[in-house]
Amino acid sequence: MKIMVAIKRVVDYAVxxxxxxxxxxxxxxxxxxxxxxxxxIALEEALRIRESxxxxxxxxxxxxxQQCVDTLRTGLAMGADRGIHVETKEMLYPLSVAxxxxxxxxxxxxxxxxxxxxxIDDDCNQTGQxxxxxxxxxxxxxxxxxxxDKEKQELTVDREVDGGLETLCLDLPAVxxxxxxxxxxxxxxxxNIMKAKSKVIKKYTPEELNVEIKSDLEIVQVTEPPKRKSxxxxxxxxELIDKLKNEARVI
Amino acid sequence: xxxxxxxxxxxxxxxxxxxxxSNSQHSTQFPGFRGHFGTSRPLEQLLGDPKRTLSTVFxxxxxxxxxxxxxxxxxxxxxxxxxxxxxGSAPIVMQRNPKFxxxxxxxxxxxxxxxxxxxxxxxxxxxxxxxxxxxxxxxxSSTLVLQPRTTEEVSWILKYCNSRCLAVVPxxxxxxxxxxxxxxxxxxxxxxxxxxxxxxxxxxSGILVCEAGCILENLVSFLDSQGFVMPLDLGxxxxxxxxxxxxxxxxxxxFLRYGSLHGxxxxxxxxxxxxxxxxxxxxxxxxxxxxxxxxxxxxSEGSLGIISKVSILVPPKLSSVNLAFLAxxxxxxxxxxxxxxxxxxxxxxxxxxxxxxxxxxxxLNHLExxxxxxPPSMHNFxxxxxxxxxxxSYDKEKLEAFLLRSxxxxxxxxxxxxxxxxxxFSFWRIRExxxxxxxxxxxxxxxDLSLPVExxxxxxxxxxxxxGPAAKVxxxxxxxxxxxxxxxxxxxxxxxxxxxVEPFVYEWTSKYRGSISAEHGLGLMKxxxxxxxxxxxxxxxxxxxxKLLDPNGILNPYKVLPSxxxx
Ligand SMILES: Cc1cc2nc3c(=O)[nH]c(=O)nc-3n(C[C@H](O)[C@H](O)[C@H](O)COP(=O)(O)OP(=O)(O)OC[C@H]3O[C@@H](n4cnc5c(N)ncnc54)[C@H](O)[C@@H]3O)c2cc1C
Numbered sequence: 001m002k003i004m005v006a007i008k009r010v011v012d013y014a015v016x017x018x019x020x021x022x023x024x025x026x027x028x029x030x031x032x033x034x035x036x037x038x039x040x041i042a043l044e045e046a047l048r049i050r051e052s053x054x055x056x057x058x059x060x061x062x063x064x065x066q067q068c069v070d071t072l073r074t075g076l077a078m079g080a081d082r083g084i085h086v087e088t089k090e091m092l093y094p095l096s097v098a099x100x101x102x103x104x105x106x107x108x109x110x111x112x113x114x115x116x117x118x119x120i121d122d123d124c125n126q127t128g129q130x131x132x133x134x135x136x137x138x139x140x141x142x143x144x145x146x147x148x149d150k151e152k153q154e155l156t157v158d159r160e161v162d163g164g165l166e167t168l169c170l171d172l173p174a175v176x177x178x179x180x181x182x183x184x185x186x187x188x189x190x191x192n193i194m195k196a197k198s199k200v201i202k203k204y205t206p207e208e209l210n211v212e213i214k215s216d217l218e219i220v221q222v223t224e225p226p227k228r229k230s231x232x233x234x235x236x237x238x239e240l241i242d243k244l245k246n247e248a249r250v251i
Numbered sequence: 252x253x254x255x256x257x258x259x260x261x262x263x264x265x266x267x268x269x270x271x272x273s274n275s276q277h278s279t280q281f282p283g284f285r286g287h288f289g290t291s292r293p294l295e296q297l298l299g300d301p302k303r304t305l306s307t308v309f310x311x312x313x314x315x316x317x318x319x320x321x322x323x324x325x326x327x328x329x330x331x332x333x334x335x336x337x338x339g340s341a342p343i344v345m346q347r348n349p350k351f352x353x354x355x356x357x358x359x360x361x362x363x364x365x366x367x368x369x370x371x372x373x374x375x376x377x378x379x380x381x382x383x384x385x386x387x388x389x390x391x392s393s394t395l396v397l398q399p400r401t402t403e404e405v406s407w408i409l410k411y412c413n414s415r416c417l418a419v420v421p422x423x424x425x426x427x428x429x430x431x432x433x434x435x436x437x438x439x440x441x442x443x444x445x446x447x448x449x450x451x452x453x454x455x456s457g458i459l460v461c462e463a464g465c466i467l468e469n470l471v472s473f474l475d476s477q478g479f480v481m482p483l484d485l486g487x488x489x490x491x492x493x494x495x496x497x498x499x500x501x502x503x504x505x506f507l508r509y510g511s512l513h514g515x516x517x518x519x520x521x522x523x524x525x526x527x528x529x530x531x532x533x534x535x536x537x538x539x540x541x542x543x544x545x546x547x548x549x550x551s552e553g554s555l556g557i558i559s560k561v562s563i564l565v566p567p568k569l570s571s572v573n574l575a576f577l578a579x580x581x582x583x584x585x586x587x588x589x590x591x592x593x594x595x596x597x598x599x600x601x602x603x604x605x606x607x608x609x610x611x612x613x614x615l616n617h618l619e620x621x622x623x624x625x626p627p628s629m630h631n632f633x634x635x636x637x638x639x640x641x642x643x644s645y646d647k648e649k650l651e652a653f654l655l656r657s658x659x660x661x662x663x664x665x666x667x668x669x670x671x672x673x674x675x676f677s678f679w680r681i682r683e684x685x686x687x688x689x690x691x692x693x694x695x696x697x698x699d700l701s702l703p704v705e706x707x708x709x710x711x712x713x714x715x716x717x718x719g720p721a722a723k724v725x726x727x728x729x730x731x732x733x734x735x736x737x738x739x740x741x742x743x744x745x746x747x748x749x750x751x752v753e754p755f756v757y758e759w760t761s762k763y764r765g766s767i768s769a770e771h772g773l774g775l776m777k778x779x780x781x782x783x784x785x786x787x788x789x790x791x792x793x794x795x796x797x798k799l800l801d802p803n804g805i806l807n808p809y810k811v812l813p814s815x816x817x818x
Contacts, residue, residue, distance in 0.1 A: 014672035016475070030570045032643075034671035070644070074670045187624050187667035187674060190577075190658050193651060 001055045001150065003046040004110035005080065006101060007039040007062050009071040010121040023221045026121070035071050038116025040078075041178040044185040045146055046114050047079045054150045057081045059108060063100055065089055069201060076196035077188035083201035084108075090206075090213040098130035103209035105135060110173070112155070117142050117177040128177035138170040142179040347436040348808055348818050351418045354395055354439065358415065362397060365407055370445070372396035381440045384433045385426045385487075386690065386697070389775060391434030393420070400445045402520060402528055402559040408441060409557065409805075410526025418805045421553035423495025424466065426487035428686075428697055429774025431552045432495070435809045443494050446559065449473060458517060458534045460562040463494025479565045482509035486683040494558045500550030502770035504683075507731040508601040508639065509566060512549055519545040520560035524801040534562050547796065552772045553807040555800045571643040572601075573650050576678040577666035578630035582708040585632050588662045589704065589730055592636055595653050599646050602637035603731030607711070610685045610727040613740070617688040621681060624667045634663075634730070635682050685727050685736075692723075694744040698737040698756050699728075701766035707735045710759055714739070717755065722748055734769040757783040772811070779813045790816070 011017060011026065012034040018027040035043075046058045060075035062068040063086040072083035086100050105113060113135075118125035132139035140146070140157030144165070147156040153172045158165050160179055188196075206213050234240045244251045362371045372378070373395060382391045399405045412419050418438040425432045434440060443464035450460040457479060461470065467488040471481050483496060485503035495501075497519065500512050509515060518533035531545045548556055579585045585605055592600055606614075608629045614621055625633075636654075640646040650668070657663045669675035689695045702710065711726035714737065718724060721741065728736040739752055757767050761783040768777055768784070781790055794816045797804070804817055 012672045014676065032570070032572075032672060037671075037673075077668075077670070184622075188670050189625075190654055190663070190666040190668065193668060194655050194658075 001112070002057045002059060002108065002110040003049060003055050003112045003114060004059045004061060004101075004105065004108055005039070005043045005046045005075070006097075006113070006115045006127070007043060007060050007071055007075050008036040008116070008119045008121075009033050009062060009064060009068050010036045010119055013037055013120055019222050019224050023223060025219070025222050033067065033071075035074050036116055036119045036121075038118060038120070038178055038180075040116075040185040041180070041182050042114040042116050042176075043075055043078055043080060044183045045143075045176075045178060046112075047186070048183065049112075049146075049148055050079075052148075054148050055112075059084060059110065061086070061101070061104060063088065063092055063097055072201055073196055074188060076199045076201075077193045078186060079192060080199075082199055084204065085201055086204045086206060086209065088206050088213060091215065092213065093215045093217060094124045094126035094130055096206075096211065096213045096215070097127050098134055099211045100206060100209055101127070101131045102134045103211055104204075105131075107209075111153075112148075112172065112174060112176065113137070114176045114178065117179055128175055132175040135173075135175070137173050137175050139175040139177070140168050140170050141177040143176050144179050144181045146176060146182065345435065345809065345814070348418070348804070348814075350416060350803075350818075351438075351805070351808070352416050353437060354417065358411075358417070359395070361411065362395075362408075366397060366399065366404060370398040370400065372398065381422060381425065381442065382433055384428075384430055386428065386695070389430035389433050389435075391420070391436060391438065391440075393434040393437050393440050396440045396442055398442050398445045402446075402522065405441070405446075405522045405557050405559050406526040406528050409522055409524055412439060413525050413803055413805055416803055416805065418808050420807055421494075421498070421557045423464070423492035423498065424487065424490040426491045427495065427499060427552075427774060428699070428771045429768070429776040431499070431772055431774030431807065431810050435775060438808065441557065443492060443557075443559075446494075450560065452477060453534070454479075456534070456536075457565050457567060458562060459565050460518075460532065460534065460560065461493060462560055463492060463497075463558045465493050467491050467493060467496060474565055475568065478568050480568045482515040482564065482566055483512065486686060493561050493563070497549055497558055497561055498551065498553050499772045500770070502729065502732065502734065504602050504604065504679075504729070506729060506734075506770075507603055512563075513546055515564050516545065516549055516561060517564050518562035519548055519558055521545075521548050521556040521558050523556045524803065524806050528559075529556070532560055532562050536564070547800075550772065552774060552811050554797060554811045555806065557806075569639050569641050571638075571640045571646045572675070573638045573647055574669040574675040574678055575636045575650065575654055575666055576624045576669070576681070577634045577636065577654070578625050578664045579632040579634055579662065580664050581631055584662045584664075585634055585730060586704055588634060588636075588657060591657060591662065592653070593731075596636070596638055596650065599638040599640040599649065600636070600731075601639035602635060604635040604682050604728070605730040606633050606682060606685060606727035607631065607708075607725060608633075609723055609725040610688075611681070613688040613692055613723075613725065614681050614684050617691040618680075618684045621677070621684065624678060624681075625665050630664060633681075635678060682727070685725075685738075689725070689738050689740055692740050693742045694740070696739040696749060696752055697771075698735075698767075699769050699771040700735045700737060700756075700760050701733055701769035702735055702760060702763055703765070704730065704733045706763050706765075707733065710735065710756070711737060713759065714752070714756070717751055718748060721745075729770075732769075754780075754783075760784075775810050778810050779815075781811075781813065 011028060012032040015032050020027050043060060049055045050058050058080045059082055060072055060080035061084045062072050066087065068085055072085055076083055084104060115128040128141055129139060140155060142159045143157045144160045145158035155170045155172065155174050157168045157170060157176060159168065234243060378396060381396050382393055397408055399408055420434045420438045420440050422432050422440050422442045446462035446464035448462045452459050454477060470493060471488065474480055482505060483501060483503045484505045485501060497512055497516055518531050520532045521529045523529065548558055579588060589603055592603060608631050611633055615623055638646050638650050654663065654666060669678055708726060711724055715724045723740040725738050725740060726735055728734050741748060757780055760767050766784045767780055773781060794812055797812060797817055
């Protein structure tokens with residue numbers, strides 16, 4: 001069985017985001033880029049399934065500019081068997097990504113497609129759901145536990161929902177999107193980094209996959225959230241009450 | 252990408268708490284120490300909080316001190332001999348210098364008049380925090396903390412204290428590790444935390460001028476927003492102040508790359524014991540006019556003057572930082588790896604740190620949320636190699652090639668390479684967390700030594716043999732700089748063990764022409780040990796300088812130099 005994992009290159013989680021002065025987007029030049037943390041979790045889960053002997057191959061897929069290859073290399077160093085890079089300079093929106101993934105699924109024929117529940121840059125939380133819809137596959141989103149029964153061709157997925165856990169049973173092939181607590185991703189060890197050097201990354205263009213990149217969305221403006229005002233010290237309870245009443249107008 | 256990026260990152264702060272921000276969790280046992288490892292908070296938030304220095308950083312300290320500390324120092328005003336017992340070093344009989352006066356009501360009135368009621372602190376809780384050092388090993392019995400806000404106020408305080416012969420202790424973030432930042436008896440504590448303004452920053456030359464009380468981490472975040480970094484970084488960055496760093500000539504994690512503060516500090520403003528303000532606040536890289544006096548104050552641990560302002564050369568922040576966490580089978584491999592790294596990574600190498608398996612074990616057992624990057628087995632030694640450069644793909648390729656070659660050559664037995672900043676944080680957390688883990692493990696005797704790299708670990712092994720199973724001996728530190736942190740951890744302080752450790756450790760260091768204080772200073776702990784590293788002639792000259800600048804000896808008495816020579 002083959003598992004396909006989508007991984008996205010995003011501004012590193014720990015980097016302080018700066019909005020471009022012209023408000024068209026977020027500054028990415030000279031900014032550290034890394035794999036989206038939820039995608040790391042997705043890849044880790046695929047690797048664990050493979051290591052349990054229930055899958056034979058993990059294919060990592062990334063889409064975007066040339067530098068996505070670095071992110072794929074990280075995925076290969078974590079243990080993915082090979083990579084696919086769909087290269088485009090166009091801005092990619094979830095629907096385009098979902099269409100590209102569907103096209104790749106048709107080529108690669110995996111039984112499971114795993115994605116992060118969202119990317120920490122645009123926070124869309126749409127791609128997994130969209131691709132499941134396009135493929136007409138069942139979906140287990142926000143997975144916090146995944147159990148594969150290869151005999152029965154079934155996946156059991158725990159999802160964190162408000163107030164508890166929901167357990168779903170999905171027939172294969174299926175789409176999974178991963179939540180935080182699913183697993184703790186491994187580090188890239190030197191022996192694996194070495195092995196990754198000889199692994200193959202296959203390139204496609206959207207045209208080759210017959211997908212037209214276009215968007216129904218237009219970004220009007222990107223702005224920073226309002227700055228938090230620093231606190232003030234009040235000298236008495238009376239002053240506090242006065243401020244709450246007259247300045248904050250909350251009481 | 253759109254505006255939600257910021258929000259999202261905030262909303263997902265839960266994410267990887269254990270990785271990026273594990274700092275905030277370590278406070279369970281000693282909540283008061285959170286500041287030492289805190290991650291960046293907005294500058295304005297910290298700068299805007301005048302109470303932070305003492306009350307918010309240290310209050311819970313109270314619960315952890317007390318019973319263990321025998322302080323014979325609450326004898327202010329008395330002149331008889333008495334044993335003053337500290338756990339940091341061998342027992343010494345210490346005497347309060349009888350020539351110092353004691354504080355009276357008039358003094359307090361004067362101080363309040365000049366500094367304002369609020370800046371004359373007599374509150375018990377805050378006094379206790381200011382009297383006690385980070386390790387909770389040294390405790391003074393001062394009854395007064397003064398908080399100057401300007402150089403003029405520092406000058407006024409010193410002039411007044413000098414005229415009254417009142418002894419003082421300058422205090423920064425109180426993270427010093429040699430008992431230098433707290434009073435021995437009833438010295439007046441002068442805390443610098445209210446002087447926390449950034450005065451200027453020149454982007455073209457990379458020169459930052461600021462007041463001495465600026466917390467290192469605040470300077471780091473300020474500079475980060477300007478695209479620069481501080482030339483020093485250390486585990487105590489959340490609390491220590493630049494004035495304290497300069498006064499101890501702190502080394503830290505980036506020393507290998509950016510060198511000593513003697514090189515990076517371009518100028519200082521310092522106030523002498525008699526209140527004279529020395530303006531040495533130059534911002535020139537080259538200035539050979541007479542004796543370079545600022546160097547006297549760098550590393551003088553508050554014994555020659557109070558540093559009030561600092562001008563410091565800061566390097567630009569480079570975009571490509573890589574970090575590897577490696578395992579080595581023996582110390583010889585660590586050494587050879589260092590040699591190779593200097594040769595092959597030269598221009599991008601920015602840190603080379605090591606810890607032994609006992610240090611690793613402590614960190615894994617005592618710090619929450621830390622995981623072993625190289626499971627399942629333990630290795631004898633761990634090394635962190637950091638590179639900093641300007642070209643990510645070039646640097647990474649170079650580092651990877653170097654590591655793979657070293658692995659094939661057997662220098663490295665295993666390793667991981669951080670793939671994102673969070674992973675890098677969690678590797679650094681292990682190395683930076685060793686002092687904290689040691690604190691949590693019980694009592695600890697700390698030695699900060701400079702030794703020839705090839706000899707360095709022999710001392711750790713010799714000490715292990717000497718102490719047997721009675722104590723855990725751990726070695727870690729700045730291998731790239733030949734700086735060993737030798738720590739002896741045991742459930743409780745124990746004179747028998749201490750008797751085996753000292754003077755052996757000093758004699759051993761002296762024999763190999765090492766330094767008994769590589770970067771922490773002498774403070775109180777090692778004031779009487781200076782001769783292990785300095786000749787009598789040098790010590791005599793130091794004493795003369797001390798007497799010239801501070802004839803009454805009011806500045807940080809009993810510290811740095813042997814009291815027998817200064818009083
Ligand atoms: C977890 C931890 C990790 C550390 N790691 C390192 C490390 O890697 N490298 C290293 O070198 N050190 C390290 N240290 C010790 C280091 O010396 C201090 O952290 C720091 O440099 C002291 O700054 P501070 O503001 O806390 O000074 P304090 O502790 O308050 O004072 C230290 C000394 O300087 C004097 N002083 C303070 N401010 C002034 C001033 N404005 N004018 C005159 N004198 C002053 C004091 O009287 C005292 O003698 C570490 C400490 C801790 C707790």
